Amino acid sequence: MSWHGRELIIQLPKEHSESIAVLKACKENKVNGVIVNQHSLKLVKDSGITAYSESDLADVHIVNDVQGVKTAKAAGQTSVMVLQIESKADIEEAVAAARAGAIALIVDTSDWRIIPLENLIAELRGTGTKIYTKISTVKEIPTMFGVLERGVDGVVLAARVPAEIKRAKDKLVSLASLDIVIAKVEDVREVGMGDRACVDTGSILRLGEGMLVGSAANFLFLVHNESVGSEFTSPRPFRVNAGGIHSYILLPNGRTKYLSELECGSPILIANWKGQTDTAVVGRIKIERRPLKLVKARSGKQSGAVLVQDAETIRFVTKSGHPLAVTQLKKGDEIMVRAGKGAARHFGIEVDEFILEK
Template sequence: MKEKWLMARGSWEEIKPQITTALESGFECVIVDRENVERVRELGNIQVACFGAEKGAEDILVIGRHGEGDGSVPLPKDLNSSMDYALAKTISGNKAAYVVIAGKKYEQFAVEMGKHVDYLLVIGTDWKVIPLENMIAGLQGCQVKIISGVKSSDEAKLALATLEQGADGVLLDSSDLSEIKRVMRAAEQSEKGRLDLIPARVVSVKPVGMGDRVCVDTANMMVPGEGMLIGSQAKGFFLVHSESEDSPYVAARPFRVNAGAVHAYIRVGEKTRYLSELKSGDEVTIVSKDGLSRSAIVGRAKIEKRPMILIEAEADGVLISTLLQNAETIKLVSSDGTPRPVTELKAGDEVLVHLEEAARHFGMKIEESIVER
């Protein structure tokens, strides 16, 4: 998850609306003056950081302001003579280094500081992408999280997309409440993955009697074209559409996917889980008809006995199947991206599926021969 930090400058009356908006937008941390630490905690549950040279009541101490980090004190030729570097090495507890990248030597200084802190807050001047790329490469293997300073959502998008993994988060320095919201959306967009969805030809559709099926109700809204990847075999998953469309039978429930039988797999991130295992608070993955994926939180999982229908389909020579509730409101996604009720499916129709190259063991991909029928 990409972290979102806010730099809150000014009087408490000025920064209180900013912090409230950051809380509502899911920001992980706010940097304030030390006298405002407890005030922030009264507003909600968020990490509080502040600048200083010694630990106080804050969750994260930030080293570098009014020192070598922001250029107030010139960088020494010998790194061991740096006061900020000495603090980073000796102070215990959660800490961050704040470095303004005013040139190549500050980039190198940031990398060395990053080896001794939990967070590295890097602020660009005329530089944006190149120093961040170099620092990400220079700190590979270190536990530090790189948080890139930005003044807008456009800069946030760039920082979060640099290299394949991008920065670990962004530090927004803006009093614009709308910009705080836009940075939240930029971070959400950067976390979306993409999965390959391909058309599969339906081979057979037949009722099979009663079974226990799972409705996955999430704390997140879905839109038409989104659903979850479900399958009876870990080698292949059907895109089961959310109940985000009105029908003659029931009002839309855009938070729900009627996902199928209790035994079925659901793809969650890079792993699989059984539908029967899901419970409130668990994470699931929502997938769009274009293959874009995002995380959602399970609000509840409802298991009820319902008439079931078996759907078998073939893609790239692989036969996959799934059991779904036999009802008009349960839909797969056609190869053209439109939802198709399972009660209307017939042999020869095409639906979107995702195929896996590896087998799975306890939900993890493994290179092993497993036969599932």
């Protein structure tokens, strides 16, 4: 399974007993492939998962140099090349492998992690050859898929326990696209004073990007960042004035939190009007008492509401990706929301029980 173009390949442990448990988790979590030694090759092939191995019987033949790519191609075999990126010469070898017919490169880097991958991604752009990079922990996944904004095509994780595979899959799911839909505004009105949360991140957000917040977990509004300045305010592209402290906010792992629960270091989900997502980290939460405005909207049979500060710098996102200030928002306007299934939430986790939020 590919999570919107992002692939997960697992390297099996050498110990047979460990590899059986890990392979079972690979199948349950629908990983893209498994790197395996010759002794466990039949086990992997019987499971139906794509087997990567140095054996000629593998689904994908692993080679270590350009000549190996050429030999595999002559024999009608699909091949990937494994290489260490430490110098410009290694980049040149990677390009040669791509031109020779390697469908992918499995790369490892030295202490310099990002710059070599940036160079490799730039060099291989347009060749059709995929780039898989080795990682040591699940925490590296968002970084690897964010290199040069395009990111690598997949990651290779040497997993020793099944739980690592589930964590890796959950991380990939969190980076996948969301269903962001158009909703029609039904009501906009002042509701008095209240406490709102301003979320300052450690990232520069772009036009059309924001956070998903709302009073109901199954109907979240895309609230735009403050990258657009005005005559009276400077741009603050790291900030989203997200709304009332009671509001749900969607996190990278698919769970929700109340805005009041966020703090410095909390991971946060960033989304745009197309549903493309990214992650950021909270640098600061500012909770202050401000005049609030109620916004209600509907998409199909679903409707929801959100409380936001009544100010020109608080903006929603239109279907063209442009910001629309709440001070200009009116009944009939169209804005972007995430309207999901009506699942209940228990400590931010979806649970299968009836709940009505309004």
